[in-house]
Amino acid sequence: MAAVKIVLMILMVTLVMQSRLVFSQNCSANLGALTTCAAYVLPGGPRVLPSAECCGALRAVDRTCLCSTVDIINRIPRDCNLPVVTCV
Numbered sequence: 001m002a003a004v005k006i007v008l009m010i011l012m013v014t015l016v017m018q019s020r021l022v023f024s025q026n027c028s029a030n031l032g033a034l035t036t037c038a039a040y041v042l043p044g045g046p047r048v049l050p051s052a053e054c055c056g057a058l059r060a061v062d063r064t065c066l067c068s069t070v071d072i073i074n075r076i077p078r079d080c081n082l083p084v085v086t087c088v
Contacts, residue, residue, distance in 0.1 A: 031065065033057040034061065037054035040054060
């Protein structure tokens with residue numbers, strides 16, 4: 001009975017790790033498609049509406065993926081012993 005529990009636990013851990021890997025790969029691929037939006041996010045870019053391609057790429061990115069990416073970006077200054085960036 002204990003062996004069955006161990007096998008089930010290993011299976012669950014493997015499934016969780018696999019789903020995180022798939023999420024990470026999908027997130028990276030979807031974020032990569034956002035290069036079509038570069039002109040709209042870089043300082044000095046045009047002050048016009050984003051293209052249909054940009055909007056479609058953004059629509060394809062999962063909200064969790066976007067939030068995780070923003071959280072990571074916000075941690076970089078702290079991890080580099082720099083002041084936190086605040087935009088007001």
